[in-house]
Amino acid sequence: GILVAIWALNRDKGISTLNNIAVLLLLVLCLVMLKAIMGQGTIKPIDSTISIGLALELCIVMPLSWVPLISDYTMSGKSLQGSFLGSFVGYFVGSSFMFIIGLLFALYTGLSDPVSSINSLNLGYAALLIVILSTVTTTFLDVYSAVMSTLNLSPTINRTNLILLFSALGTLLALFFPMEQYQNFLYMIGSLFAPAFSVIIADYFLYRADRSGHIFNLPGLIAIVVGIATYYLVLGLDLVIGSTIPSMLVTVLVYAAARSIYAALAPAHLTRDTL
Numbered sequence: 415g416i417l418v419a420i421w422a423l424n425r426d427k428g429i430s431t432l433n434n435i436a437v438l439l440l441l442v443l444c445l446v447m448l449k450a451i452m453g454q455g456t457i458k459p460i461d462s463t464i465s466i467g468l469a470l471e472l473c474i475v476m477p478l479s480w481v482p483l484i485s486d487y488t489m490s491g492k493s494l495q496g497s498f499l500g501s502f503v504g505y506f507v508g509s510s511f512m513f514i515i516g517l518l519f520a521l522y523t524g525l526s527d528p529v530s531s532i533n534s535l536n537l538g539y540a541a542l543l544i545v546i547l548s549t550v551t552t553t554f555l556d557v558y559s560a561v562m563s564t565l566n567l568s569p570t571i572n573r574t575n576l577i578l579l580f581s582a583l584g585t586l587l588a589l590f591f592p593m594e595q596y597q598n599f600l601y602m603i604g605s606l607f608a609p610a611f612s613v614i615i616a617d618y619f620l621y622r623a624d625r626s627g628h629i630f631n632l633p634g635l636i637a638i639v640v641g642i643a644t645y646y647l648v649l650g651l652d653l654v655i656g657s658t659i660p661s662m663l664v665t666v667l668v669y670a671a672a673r674s675i676y677a678a679l680a681p682a683h684l685t686r687d688t689l
Contacts, residue, residue, distance in 0.1 A: 415581050415582065415584065417546070418585075419578060422558050439543070439547060440543075440547040440551065443540050443547070444511070444512075444515060444544065447541070448518070450535045451523070452518070454522040456522075457521045458523065459524060460525070467652045467655065467656050470655070471601070471656035472597070475603055477509065478604055478607050478608060478611075479603045480505070480555075482559060482607070483556070486562045487555060488500075532545075553584065557580045557584060564576055604657065604661075605645040608641065608657075608661045609639075609640075609641025609644075609662070610641075612662040612665035612669070613666075620666075620670075633669055633672035633676045637665045637669035640664060640665065641662070641665030642661075644657075644661045644664040645658070645661035648661065
């Protein structure tokens with residue numbers, strides 16, 4: 415928690431250089447870990463209780479959970495193309511590499527628990543550094559984004575105090591949140607972010623609507639609620655395509671219908687200002 419706060423407090427004071435060094439060091443340590451994994455010998459059988467649909471859903475939710483942060487982290491980009499390519503390629507390559515390591519962990523150690531898998535390699539301080547660096551270099555983005563979102567609502571709040579507050583809250587959650595519920599926490603993120611950003615995507619690409627000056631979107635809220643309900647309904651069905659894709663499709667369709675109904679029933683001055 416202290417390291418995360420320091421990272422976030424120095425976000426605009428050259429910490430990006432230190433962050434790049436930390437990421438490179440993390441890459442080297444992960445390569446060391448990969449070599450250790452491959453030296454485990456033969457592939458071992460592993461019992462898995464997760465279905466293909468739920469596994470796919472977790473793979474979708476992981477990048478989806480970072481969507482709210484992307485604008486905070488790319489707003490300083492020198493160009494639109496560079497910001498897009500840097501974010502896309504960086505996340506795609508990094509995530510794919512980590513997914514591959516996780517798969518090899520399970521196959522060569524026969525363990526589904528990542529902590530037990532790392533301990534089985536006897537990497538010592540290297541394993542500890544991997545955990546610390548991977549946590550700090552990503553978690554400080556959560557704090558930074560939370561601060562930026564709060565400042566958007568109330569620009570007069572002291573930024574340093576917000577960083578300390580959110581760092582402390584994150585530390586408390588890490589200490590007391592039951593880790594066995596982390597998978598359900600990811601599902602909750604998916605259920606909220608998938609419908610919410612479906613509305614945002616529809617506004618931007620389909621309706622070309624600029625909502626920067628609006629704080630309320632009734633058709634959008636209706637669509638989001640239906641999208642959340644759809645997410646959990648499909649999650650219970652355990653479809654092979656996961657829950658995010660059906661939820662997003664339903665949200666967009668409901669949003670289109672809600673916009674049409676709202677435009678037909680609401681007074682003209684309201685629809686002009688809100689649609």
